[in-house]
Amino acid sequence: MTRSPxxxxxxxxxxxxxxxxxxLTQTQLASRVNVTRATIRAWESGRTAPRGRKREAYARLLKTLAEEDAARSTRSTPPPEPAPAPAPAPAPAPAPEPTPVIEPVSGPASDTASDPVSGPEEGSEPEPGSGLEPESGSEPEPVPEPAPEHPVLTPAxxxxxLYEFSAPALVRQAYLLTGRRELARESVERAFQTAWERWPEVARDRDPVGxxxxxxxxFALSPWQRFRPRHRQPEPPPADPGDRTLLNALLRLGPQHRRTLVLYDGVGLDLPETAAETEASTPAAANRLLHARETVAGRLPALADSRVLHQRLTELASAERLxxxxxxxxxxxxxxRTRFRTRAAIAFTVALIGATALTVRTAPTHYEPAVSPGVAVRGVPPRVAPGSLSEAERELRQKLRDRLQDGPERLEPRLE
Structure with missing residues (x-):
């Protein structure tokens, strides 16, 4: 089976x-195609492409707009003026004196009227004898309008x-995710600070707001937030009982389910865009969305309709003073923060280099064997002190003392 192009x-x-x-605004165009405003924004930015019946309806609408644009441009183009009748040849006039040629100087736009290359200003009549009168039978050439110049913005x-355009809405969305006003504001500020640190990358992105x-x-859904002392204390809930119930139902959801519900039913993204932003597959994102809707509808049956849920989420985020x-x-x-981190990294590097240098300076230059630990020697008889001598031992000692200490006389060889 082949698919149609x-x-x-x-x-x-x-x-x-x-x-x-x-x-037409994006909202008005979205109502004609029966899609959301975020879908039109994604189609116009090139991030996604329509498919199926929506593509055909969008193509027919664009074709209609192109025909209307062509009709407007045709009506706005003035009809060509009729050629003037040929006038009788005038009497020959004396030759005009040569005028000095003035070099064009870069200056304000009013000086370009005297430039012989650019010609007179638009809407001014040509002077007689200047050689700029239209010839008989020739149509005036349309002068192209200059394209509007967009002001070049500095990175700041x-x-x-970008911050003034998207920060208030992002703070309200972060409040729906966390239920904390201060954490929502801090999350958006940290995100924009990260964007400013990586501004070349963010500026070239197709969707900087995304x-x-x-x-x-x-940052708002980071599990490390629960360990911060300032976020352990509960914040005052919304004043309206319905808003409190809806916020509690949202906070009972898992982080990924809550994020999917806010992106799809709160922000208005399509299912593929929601799946891409939550780093999940499209079926997984659809299952998370259905589970989140069932959980919220279980506590608030009136929010079973997605349109009513979108309206209640908008009202809840707008009711708080954020x-x-x-x-x-x-x-x-x-x-x-960037300067502090840079200085901290430099200080840590210097400390590491100093510790390494000190270790190299004080380290021994040769091997010194370690002294083995002592071992107790067993099986040696104890040392006994000598006692008193007996009578036989005394006689033997006296006998040894009386003898010559040098021993017998030394024998010497003699010649006979």
């Missing part, structure tokens, strides 16, 4: 240009813009 689609940038040309300005969101979720620090303070805090 997929419906062709314009490039992602062209999709976004068509939507903006029709003055781009980081501040990059920061993954880092914030990892705030985010200024982007400048977050960026400077990350820089201070």
């Amino acid at each position: 997929a419906t062709p689609l314009p490039p992602p940038k062209a999709r976004r240009r068509l939507r903006e040309g029709a003055a 300005q781009a980081f501040d813009a 990059w920061v969101r993954a880092a914030a979720y990892e 705030w985010a620090a200024k982007p400048t303070g977050v960026r400077k805090g990350g820089e201070r």
Whole structure:
């Protein structure tokens, strides 16, 4: 069985240009295709591609937008002016005096009108005798409009813009994951500080908000948070009883199930995107989502519908007074932390080098055998002191003393 070829689609940038040309938001376009806003954002950024019936509906809508854009551009193009009637030849005039040629100088845009290469300004009439009048029968060439120049942002300005755009929503999402206001704010700040440390990588990412969101979720759901003394004390629960019940139901879920539910029903990501962000397969993410929904619906039956659950999650996150620090303070805090870590690493390296040098300086230069431990000797008779001599021993001693000590006379050989 052969599969039919997929419906062709314009490039992602062209999709976004068509939507903006029709003055449609991502939410309005998503309602027409019957998908979520996050899905449209993923399609326009090129991270995912539509498939099946959604692809066909999206392709038909883009084709309609392209036809409307072509019709608008056709209506906005002015019709060509009729050629003027030929005028009688004027009497020959005296030759004009030669004018000095002025070299073009780089300056403001108003100086370009006197440049003989660029010609007069748009909308100004040509002077008589300048040789710039349109010839009879020739149509005026359309002047292309200059493309709008986007201001070039510095890395700090781009980081501040990203923080101001996504930090409040990320703090509310982290609150749904942890149930702690201070931990949610700290998680988002740490994630943005990590993003500032690795800003070249984050700036080139196709979804910088997703990059920061993954880092914030990892920090918020870290098992080491339970060992911090400041997070052992419980925080005051929400004032509304329904919000307290929903928050308790969320906190009873496992970390991965809770994260999957917040990403899919809270943020609005698709199932493949949720699986990719939670580092799981699509079937595993689907099972986690179904289990999380069943658990929440068991305590709150009114939230069995996914739309009602999405609305209640949004209300719960918006009801709390959550705030985010200024982007400048977050960026400077990350820089201070980086300097502290760098100095600590330098100090540790210096201490390690010093300890190694001291060890090399005081280490022995030759081998010294170790002294074996002593061993007790057994089986030797004890030493006994001499006692008094008997009569026979005294006589023998006297006899030995009376004898000559030098022994008998020495014999010498003689010649006879």
